[in-house]
């Protein structure tokens with residue numbers, strides 16, 4: 443299928459998600475590799491597309507969609523096929539997939555890792571959002587606590603969160619695990635082997651390269 447896709451954004455744990463999904467699906471796309479906190483998200487052109495001035499942002503013909511988890515879910519639904527489908531078809535499995543996606547973006551990303559990022563000084567944005575060492579420490583503990591949910595699931599030996607099928611929930615979780623390691627929070631053993639599996643995928647490698655500023659090449 444020929445699509446007319448433009449992805450805005452590069453260089454962050456959120457922007458790699460759509461880059462990765464686009465490569466998993468084998469879709470050609472153009473990139474506007476704008477970066478956060480450079481002023482590039484504040485231009486009139488970008489603000490007209492994204493009033494909240496956030497990357498990633500995807501344009502697909504007349505559709506403009508933000509929020510990394512929503513973008514990858516959209517791509518999966520719109521461009522998945524018999525060969526590669528990043529979203530479960532069966533309604534019961536779809537419900538569990540949805541639960542994983544919401545859990546990861548709310549509990550692991552927004553409530554834990556992003557709190558550490560906003561209020562930390564090490565690799566953090568405390569200079570913008572306020573320095574709160576106690577909050578950062580508790581957010582890290584909360585991440586580890588919530589990761590139990592992932593650990594219990596992965597301990598049964600499944601390849602991916604949904605079993606044999608690799609889905610966008612794995613894209614979200616992988617990026618959070620890498621983020622957690624980078625922040626020194628640490629992850630559980632079952633997540634270590636899971637991470638080796640997900641990051642060995644061709645789609646991840648290509649997505650990671652495309653996400654590095656200046657590194658995009660369409661599949």
Ligand SMILES: N[C@@H](CCC(=O)N[C@@H](CS)C(=O)NCC(=O)O)C(=O)O
Nearest residue numbers: 454456478479483496497498509510
């Ligand atoms: N929940 C959003 C978060 C997006 C977000 O916060 N993006 C940051 C970069 S990771 C951003 O665009 N910041 C704008 C700026 O700092 O200029 C998502 O997952 O897409």
